[in-house]
Amino acid sequence: MNRIHEKKYIQCILVSMAVIAAYTLWSLFKNFISVPMIKAIMAELIVFAAAYLIRCGIKKQFTADTAIKAVIFAGIVMRIGYMLYTPCNVRSHDMWEISTQGHGHAAYILGLLQNNSLPQSNEIQFYQQPFFYIVGSVASKLINMITSSDDVFYFVDAAKTVSCAASCMVLIIAGSICDTFKLKDTEKLAAMLIVAFQPCFFLSIRVTPDILCTFFMTLALLFTFRWHASPDWKNTLILAFVYGFGVMTKISVAVLAFFTAVVFAVKLVQLIKEKKALPVIFRLAVFGIISLPLGLWYNVRNYILFSQKFGYVLELGEKSKLYVGNHSLFQRFVIPDFNNILSSPYDYVWDDYNLFVYSVKSSLFGEFEFEVPSFIPIILYISAMVLSVLAVIAAVSALKHFTEDKMTAALSAVCAVFLVSVVIFNLRYPYGCSMDFRYSTFLIIPFAILLAKQLMRYGSKITKNMLYMCIAMFSCSSCLMYILA
């Protein structure tokens, strides 16, 4: 088992290197590599993966494992391709001016690169935790050193390699989580297809800390389950650093800490009963000693310097065009507007107000519109809608089968905790942008696993067929969408 884990670590490192290498190569030859050329290469590589699978099928060497590898390969191709053909100022969020005079993500990175200092205020985006920006500026410095670029645009642009690497690593870690949950081959394939081709993992490749935050959440989930199985020093330390760096990336990683805390407590009670609790208590103390200062030092700094409260988020006010608090709670959280569901697959950023619909739409297209033949986004949208509903059914089913499979029920509980936190966040900050799925990307992984595991095991034949059909439609349309976009 340890070998498999080591293999995964190597895969993660390799994929990160591949991302940086791809970006560096593109930077060096960007005058010769056009966007259509990148898209053509993406398409060719995906066709190649499909052709390889067909060949395996013909030669009767087709196994689920091969298919999963091909899916991961295709997922990574899509992510790297998207990173290369999308400059940092396209489909961006809160970038503001690309200069140190701004207060957006770009200025944050440029401040670190050019002044070697953290922000000197907490205005606009400067209240954000610094880890992503630190790692981003390091990656940027490294790449721009190789390419000898002195254009500030590319200083900022290169930081998206961190997001891309995180997005690719999430895919690999998702495979590990599937193994932890002992998913059968077809179940794992279904789950990996969803994670590999879920567009929010492509769209997250921008200069924001969101996908790095998702990466740490995914790691935290994996190692919480591993810690429960084996609460040794290795798992405790990894978990401590994951939470430390995670919270240093974004405070919202702490949402998962509620779940980890419950797991700690359950395990501790169990060990107390067995009178073996003392070493674990010591390890947990070390966990706290590492994770708390690592995660919260920036908050303490900002509190001392700017009296910034813990958990502070930028307020837009009721007069903002994005304010949705004038709609009833039912319209926002319970009953979707069917006219809105059927009118367009894209979010109307200024008008949409239903959390579920906004989340599904933004998970597929962000807050943007694309000029592609309309049938592609519609297929993607319909299949995503069906998958979302099936995922909720699967989560409920997992809770229903609590006695048979406690681990899967726990995964369902993770989703519930996260969803509650999303609702609370939206109640506190009732704005269109608060509903964007980029803050909830983490949910894809547990929901994909629940969907694959519960519906394949307990679903009727019709449900299974619907699931296969939707996953196939979802994957194909996602690829087409982001190759043609």
Add this chain to the structure above:
Amino acid sequence: MISVFIYMGIACFIFFFLFRKKLNSSSFNGYSLFELSVFYLLMRICPLFMLEERSMMNYIAFATDIILIAAAVTAFGKLCGVAGRKTAAALCLFSPLPVISIVCGNAVYTLAVFIVITAILAFICFIKKKFRKVPLRTFLNEYILFTAGGYFMLLDKECLSLSFMELVAADKFPVFTVLGLAAMVLSCVFTAIKLIGVRKGRTAEESIVKEACTESREPLVHESFGRKNCLHIIILTAVYAAAVFFRLGSFEAPQSSMKFSSVGNSEIVLDLGEYVSISKLDIFLGSNNNAKIALSAYNEVDREWILIDTDVALKSVFSWNEVPMSWNLRYIGIVFTEPKEYFINEIVVVDKEGNVLTPINSLDYPELFDEQEKYPEHATYYYRTMFDEVYHGRTAYEFYNDLPIYENTHPPLGKTLISLGIASFGMTPFGWRFVSAVFGTLMVPVMYIFAWKLSRRSETAFLGAALFCTEFMHFTLSRIATIDIIVALFILLMFFFMYCFTEEIKADRKLPKQSVWLLLCGISTALAVATKWTGIYAAAGIAVIFFVAVAERCVNDGGFRKNISYLSKLFGVCVVSFILIPAVVYSLSYLQFSEVYTDKNFVEHAISNSVNMLNYHSDAKAEHPYQSEWYEWLVDRVPLLDAVTAVPERGSISTVATFGNPLILICGLASFLHNFWLWRCKGCTKARFLVIAYLSMLMPWLFIHRTVFIYQYFGCIMIIILMICNSVMNLKKSKMAGIILICLSLQLFIMFFPVISGIEANRGYVQQYLEWLPTWVFE
């Protein structure tokens, strides 16, 4: 067109749902000719007549369809035998494409129908030849998927009136078109996969799970109607009455009035004694609406009247009409600009601070300033007429005072009854709403007894009555002086007595016993029709139920010939009950007309007014913000706001909205499907009764193109509650389900109480917690 598509979608869904269930039954051997005729009526005639206008092309498509059906059925018969032919005919009838080709009158669609039928026939030939052992029903799911695909594809195209090329343009998002296409492609893929599977030697898996069709769960204990039920009735009725009469309406309203007209007494000049800044005038208009006035202020320097507004309309009768007027003045001139006679009961002058000012010459107009204390701080529903009360309440007042009759678009009985309240409590909000409240309250025991009769169980009866008590629309209609609640009680009685008759006939009791129920049913029908013509819809429903019950009895008792003497006697009773009594009651209801307009006797008035009513309702079309279509009623989409008054200084509003309890309406849809299943698959006669009753109250609205509102659905809601009772009764954990339903319904009733009762509620609460849908705007 949307209406036809939705109707077709629902009809096809129900058919295929029941068809799949029926296929499981070993006794199923195709559909009878009678059933096929009903299907034809439902799927060809109804959609055609749902169209507002029909062209020659529609009729040509209709005629072509008959030929195609005949050809297809014959071909199917040759391929699949007699049973197969009957089933194929049903499947043909429930295919959306031919229906769409008829309603669109589109030759291309007709050609497509021909091609599809040919393709299906070719496919069947292929299956018969190559896969002899594979039953055709193996492909039922694929067929349904294909059919649904076609339906969705055309839904987008026809409802948006766009071509396919326009639909697939980048700026359009034809969700249904893509969904339809995907479904059609997938159905072909699944069919191919199944065929490949069969060829490879795997047995064609039956997609339909076989399960034995058992008889409907009848109640285990048949209890007698004893003390317990009486106690239930008393408690529920008392609680409901308390809720209905709670702040029903003010016992006071300005009564004394002065008559004005542009000819004669046309002016009012008010002298406030000194110059004051006034903010508004509030004028309580008596009988006769739409008074037109001109307002002016006197300029003492120029010694001239300055016109402020020449065209102010006082629209609502027996209501405070606000006239905003931001002026600093001493003299106010009010001139009536139309020759019609208007009655003004009271005028209130309000200054900028909100104080009521009394003109120093108020004694010149004693009737206009003698009841100033009746001027409310906020003119909520409590102090004035709301929605159609301006017609029905006012006309009831005219009936009572032998005045010319204003509202004559409905038969007079309902307004005659409302006038009883006015006679007892005066022309006040309480007075004109009293009879509605009484009728609404009386419906509770009737519903209880009906539900008990249906189930013979006090729990189910309690469930029915409790749901009815917490039904929003029942509550709102009980608190407004309109005729809808009155006709609803009579309709409920009609169905109840008809149900009692079917019970008697089922138990094979003697004719006199049956006749009692028929006579009572006839009287209820007469009263209902004399109140509102919607009673006729219910009459159609009871007619169907009656004929089915009688036919069933005769078939079980040796045929029609053997029962000829029974049938002739029954015919006599029916003539008296359903023709003679209604004709007499309907004519008598026009007595008031003959007293006011002596040129005709009451029978002549009944006939001439009925003709006028028919003409009026045929083209009563007007844009209204709260109008809604029949399919919107099913999901409670557009509430009707009877009264809205803002109370800005307290941040609250007073709203009276007419709409259904969402729990009851949504559960009702599920229970409708369940009852259909109970009827068609389990042979439950109660379910049959309820389904026919529901459809009879709903179906007529499919063919009506005038402006309609959600309250027209109230007749259906009464039946929905009974259907829920029947469904719950057939559940395994019926008691628990009933308790949960009552608790949820009560919770919703309490939650929504402010917007259905009109009591003042915090605006934030209404906006944040009660406006569930974008169309639910309660302010």
